Amino acid sequence: MKISVELTLTPLHDNYEPAIIQFITKLRASGLKVLENPLSTQVYGNYDEVMTILTSEIKDAFELIEHGLLFMKIVKSDRHDYEPHF
Template sequence: MNISVELTLSPLQDEYEPAIIHFIKQLRASNLNVLENPLSTQVYGDYDEVMKLLTVEIKEAFQLIENGLLHMKVVKSDRFEYEPHF
């Protein structure tokens, strides 16, 4: 089963950029499809592979920050090839 996940990591501290950059680079290093925009990062692929990666990388990201939150949306389909029809 393929999924699409949208992630927004928000460290609640002054020095927030290094943790976000590290998190995104770790996601990029996977064999999954990863897209970024200024507000979020999307990961696309097999459910088990995506969730295994996210379990490890979210834990590491939280260990690198003092305080923070992570918004996550999960869609049960691979939306990587999505193009608007309007």
């Protein structure tokens, strides 16, 4: 089953950029389809593969920060090519 996941990692401390950069860099290297914008990162692929990679990468990201939030939305379909029709 294909899924689309939107992620927003928010470390709650100063000097937050290194943790975010490492998280996104590792997602890019995973082989998954990854798109970014200034507010979030989207990941697309097969459910099992995406969730396995995210489980590992989220844990690694949390180990780099003292306090933080991760917002995640999951859609059951691959929406990487979505374009508004209005």
